[in-house]
Amino acid sequence: MRLVLYSGSILMLLLSSGCGSSGEDKDGFSNIAKVDSTGKISAATSELAGQVIKSIPPPVELSAIIKNSGAEYFSDMLNETGNIDRYNTNYLKAANLGVYGADLGYINIYNHKEDALSFLNIVIKLSEELKVGQFFEFETIKRIADNSNNLDSMLNITQSNFEKMNNYLQEQNRSNISTYMLTGGWIEAMYLTTFVAIEKNDKALYEKIGEQKIVLDQIIILLDFYKNDQNALGLAKDLEALRGVFKEVKIETVYGEPTMVEENGMLVVKDNSKTTISITRETVDKIRESVSNIRKKITD
């Protein structure tokens, strides 16, 4: 009988301790989750945002230039695939989808099959989590990879896919996602380019970097649409700082009369305007540093 009593009391003790541990929330984990929002989406986006997005070139373009500069393939530069588990907000997911997408473009251009596969998986996973998986279908991306020799068609496919996705997100009032993706992609491309440019001390690359001043302006305009989003605000702030660095870049356009030239038996109008970009290695270095900081905030 005593045994029954003993075992009974031990049981109760264990049970109560078990209950205690499951019931308590000492660290206030669930309290943090309390938000008073009802999940209403701010319909602040406009047609304009869509227009701006369309005008921004895809990051793959930059990757192509890197390869043309004769730089070697640096897999260490790329964002680590293991980081994906950390990206759980939509902002992080979207921005890093951009980052990984840019990485994938870079890998593709260098035709690195092994890395391509793991990055592909990452891209698909993130896109699925963002519910835009249908635009990143395995087949499509495969086609991009296969087309790596033909840069134009690759750009084409990427661009058209991105546009489709953008439209779709816009339809769903989620164009902030495409903005984050775009920004992420751009930052990653800039990160890679500035790195290579400094490494190679390639003047052509310097100029290309300088050109991005215009893209940056556009991105900042874009982010302005989502300024009630803390993430966008933070990002915009950082990009503003970057813009400060870009002030050192001088872009001068010398206007020339357009002329008509016959080409292959057809008359073509030729723009004779010339744009000169003056940028110093120091500026590029500053840009690299700034970009690298922003990237770190996104990827880490």
Next chain:
Amino acid sequence: MSEEILKALMQLFAIIAKQDDAVSDNERLFVERFLKQQLNPEMVAEYYALFESFISDGSQDGGEEKKKKLTSVKDSVKTLSICKKINKTLAQKQKIIVLIRLFELIGEKISSEEGNQRKEIVHTVSDVFNISQEEFIDIENFCQESDFSQFLSFPNFLLVGEGLEKVPDGAKVIENDIDQPIALLRVPSEDMYFLRYSGNSTLSLNGLPVNKTQISLFAYGSTLKLSHGEPIYYSDIHAHFLSSQDIPKLSFEADKLGYKFPNGAVGLQNINLNEGAGKLIAIMGGSGAGKTTLLNVLAGLESPSEGSITVNGIDINEEKDKIEGVIGYVAQDDILFEELTVFQNLYYNAKLCFKDYNEEEIEKAVVKTLKSLGLYEIRDIKVGNVLNKKISGGQRKRLNIALELIREPVILFLDEPTSGLSSRDSENVIDLLKELTLKGKLIFVVIHQPSSDIYKMFDKVVILDVGGYQIYYGNPVNAVTYFKKLSNQINADEGQCAHCGNVNPEQVFNTIDAKVVDEYGNLTETRKVSPKLWNNYFSANIKLDKNEKINEAPPKTLNRPSRIAQFMVFIKRDILSKVSNTQYMLINLLEAPLLGFLLSFIIRYVEDPKGTYHYEQNENIPAFIFMAIIVALFMGLTVSAEEIIRDAKILKRESFLNLSRFSYLSSKVVILFILSAIQTISFVVVGNLILGIKGMDVSYWLILFSISCSANMLGLIISSTFNSAVTIYILIPILLIPQMVLCGAIFSFDKLNKTLSSKDKVPLIADMMVSRWAFEGLAVKQFKDNKFEKVFYELEKAESEADYIDSYWAPRMYSKLDECGSILSKHGNEKQLSADLHLIKHEIIHILSEIPDLKLDISCVVNKPTAIDQNLLSQWREKVKAIEKYNVNKYLQANTQKDEILNNYHSDEVHQKLYEKTKMDYYNESLADLVKKESAKNKILEYDGGFLQVMDPIFQDPRKPSNPLNFRTHLYAPHKYFLNKKIDTFWFNLLMIWFMTTTLFVVLYFNILRKLLTFDITKKLLKFLKK
């Protein structure tokens, strides 16, 4: 008799004999005769010399009056010291014999002064021997009175003679035409009888002539043969002294008993018995003659196929309740609790028999029984088993008998109580039974090869022959002559050895079994007299006495306690016997934590060899849940599987007590449940600690405990159904493997044999497995209700629901609509068209019913359309679009809300850390993959005229069933419907397990499985035999 005692006796004799100075010739003669009886001739001389020396010792200084007195004082002191010495070595019975011998020595001289002195010495002896005054006077009278008619007024006397007049409350009388009466004295304290006869007729006591000058001991089982009339048996004499109150009125009749075994073989034929109270009956026969069968049929354990058995007119098979507690049965096997002490065995048994006794009375009864069986000294020794002997075989046997004796049933059956016992132990056991019959019990004993002494103790013997024939029924000694006579042997009248009085029961069997000798003198297999012929002789020669009709109910000795009291006794007895088995307790209590440690330690997987362990990334968590369930089932089954079968023999015996099966089973169940609770709790604590499963201990324990309980029940069922422990252990895998296979963890339910699996629900056969309910319950609980997921579950559920509609359902619907459109325009397959339309219609209606918020006019879908055309299709398409749009919004809403929460967690470093840590500690990826069915290739399936959601079962609400009793759903559904109520899966599954456990208890209680099996098997056997 030891040397010392003999010496002491010689001294005593000498002291008495020399009292009147001269030792008479008579006295010398007496001493000599006495010594001759005890010793061989040389020794006689030696002791006689001793006697003489003692006499001369005392008489040296005799002569003067003063000295005489001094001597008498001296003698008294001497006497005292001698008697004290004797006291230490002789049993009370022997002391009484010594006293009688002393009286014999004195003879009939009582008048003289010397006589008085002697008498005084004898009196002192009697005092020191603790013989009561009344008995002393009786003995004195018996030894010294020559006129036997004086005895008539004393109640402890019995006289056999002619024309003796009975005195009320006086001596008992047996009529016989003997010349002078025979006197018998009873010494009640020791239940001894002495015989005195001084007539001229030849009497033989146990085959030996009675010495007329001496008082003879009339021992147990003695037979006194007179020149005329029936012999007088010990039991006859004893019966006279038992007061009519002591002797229960009993009439036991077996009338034309026949018994057939289940396989049709004849076990017994035409057995007739008539017995009353106070008889010890032996059932004998060669092996296979049906002795045990007869015993079992007589005891009511087996129903006879013909004839009836009545006790006081009550048929024991028809009116079992009236006969309850009247019959006791001692099987040949041990029915002891090995782990309990001798005392405890008897104590708990007594507790079950006597409701009205308080603790003290029960202990008293137990002690009394133990003492009467000579078990008192070993009362605190554990019984142990046959291999690990703690008490001797004879003690075991006696304890087995004690279990029945303590409640003193009026009719007692014993199956070979002497088998495996030494002859001394055997004699003790039968002696004990004989004593009981003297108290009026009727005892039947199956006995094999009894010794002469034992054989003679029986009042009657029933002899069976091969084929279940009754071939003898009557006095055991007469059996020898009966068979000798029938087979025309010489000396047929001599039942026992004329010199030693031994009876050799083997003679009987040799006669019965005698084989025909062929012409070469070799024995053949053919018997001289067939069993049938012996039976014919029996019918012709032996007539049964008619029992007097008794109509009063047989006395009951059973006072059964209430069910609750029984339950408590069962529990105490079982716990005590388990706890005292240290090995059993240790293994049972250490098994669980050890397994928990082994299992969790082995599967504590860390992906990165350099990294630290995180619960989140342990891919083995689903496997752990599965294994935990199997371990719980296994422990539950093995701990219970032997429970009832181990008690089978005890239960058989206790069936005479008609104890509550419910109480018995409940006690088993309660003990096993407690054990299971302890086992599972230790398993969970150890396992969860090592694997870092946090906050789930109670849930794990509840589920594991519950299935362990149901396994206990299953184990009890097989334990009460099958006959041997081996069968049971063979059965364990048969019971466990389906539980493993159909638990849902190893084999996916939608990848089973087509006839079993159903795509939309868990297969019915799996629904019958407790393991499946346990696994689902734990997996769902662990995923859904952990600290981390709890925050997101509802939002993720909304996301998943909306996502399913948008990403999978709507595209499928569109393609169906397209298909319909193309069939319409091309006039294609009409059948396909109508099926598709039906599906679309069904799906729209169904999905809308799940979204009460979305008010959509679906008259064009519900109503029968006027025409099936492209227009209708586009109308339907609109509806699908609307549903899709609604869900896009729903998704975004949930997603945004979730994102906000996540952003909160990412707002600063501390929150970020907390978020990551909580996820690592509470959220397991492989478990999430499992319950989300991430591995499924198709997220949606077309099935049974509709679409079936395959993805995210954990987020998918089951469809509300039309039948409120239908609880079946897909695996990992977050909740279930039952009786129109939405019940959380964990609790529903727990209830389900307990429902099954309860059902199993009902099966156990009514022993349904056993009944089913035996019924079926016997039927099949009969069919087979008929063929």
